[in-house]
Amino acid sequence: MQQLNEKFLMFYNRLLKVYKHLSKQAARQGIACYRVYDHDLPEFPLLVEIYESKLYVAEYKRRHEMSEDAHEAWLEQCKAVMSEVLSVKIEDIYVRMRQRKAGRLGQYQKLEESKSEFVVTENGLQFIVNLVDYLDTGLFLDHRVTRQMVRELSKDKKVLNLFCYTGSFSVYAAAGGAKEVVSVDLSKTYLVWADRNMRLNFPEFKSHSIVHADVKQELGRMQDGAFDIIVMDPPTFSNSKRMDDFLDIQRDHAELINECVRLLSPDGVLFFSTNFRKFQIEHEKIKASNIKDITKVTTPFDFSGKLHRYCFKISK
Incomplete structure (x- = not known):
């Protein structure tokens, strides 16, 4: 992985620490689907869940004051960190945007028609x-x-x-x-x-x-x-x-x-x-x-x- 700046290094270290701890418990319990990160750092308002060999990533909606290109670059760097730490291929990381709401609102909302299912x-x-x-x-x-x-x-x-x-x-x-x-x-x-x-x-x-x-x-x-x-x-x-x-x-x-x-x-x-x-x-x-x-x-x-x-x- 390329040299990380201080902010992304902080995300890398936090994710690595949490993953080391949680992956051991998951292995002991035979669990392959679990949450590994949920907005632990204010600068990285992400939710990250492991589904066996794939990652579900939700970015909480916020006013990040980045241009569209800058935000895209930020997200790609986040994915690179997650791929490295969690040993998941970039193409197996699925990112969604969600608003932080009280409860499971919008769970019936359909976003795409790709039929990207697995068991x-x-x-x-x-x-x-x-x-x-x-x-x-x-x-x-x-x-x-x-x-x-x-x-x-x-x-x-x-x-x-x-x-x-x-x-x-x-x-x-x-x-x-x-x-x-x-x-x-x-x-x-x-x-x-x-x-x-x-x-x-x-x-x-x-x-x-x-x-x-x-x-x-x-x-x-x-x-x-x-x-x-x-x-x-x-x-x-x-x-x-x-x-x-x-x-x-x-x-x-x-x-x-x-x-x-x-x-x-x-x-x-x-x-x-x-x-x-x-x-x-x-x-x-x-x-x-x-x-x-x-x-x-x-x-x-x-x-x-x-x-x-x-x-x-x-x-x-």
Whole structure:
């Protein structure tokens, strides 16, 4: 690598230090997809995730006061540093621009039509990821531990996955021996993706239902006590034209949780999570026997000290 100036040398050293630490933990746990950098240095507002032999890089939008050419040169130098430190080919580094927002806004936004898909493995299960066509990759790495929790509880259970995205929780439930899995989302694109993920892992699993619906409406149509496990990971805010009303998770979470509790069997549990940084759970409005904050225990090693989401295990 060419001689680095002081600023890029700082980025090089930081990335190398973090990667040495995290790669050892990843190797011990047999994990090949993990986050390695998230805006550690103000001068380098990047998010970097490893997906086996490829890199997903998101640049947070900012006023960098660089010309277009200067910014392009800056980005190319960043890629050269990442390629060197992380041993990834330049052509296997995929860069996206994203705004720093409270929650997973814009996850349904399609960016390109390249169909740049490949399959990665997590805990013995396979998932289709796409580092080019969408703002998010298809696999939220921060829920790795929570997914495994659901897997361990799913034996002979009926599982409902709300705001299911690409169905990773549904696949984990099937892997745990679930009797039935229902995946609900408003995006047909992601429901197809969820179905493909399920078929990729369990082509003979016949008890996976795909429901294209607004979750708030669908919950009202479901029967009391129908499920043993419910997973709900909603966006912070959504105002899709296909919805009767907009969703605001701070305003609506108690109502959504209470509807989920109604659907739970007597010993059922709800895993509820949100990426809204200022979220405050309204205990007094929730009709459940126990609300346990499991944010800390579900935080993966690569998100330690940097996880901006909350996770709760709620018992009927």
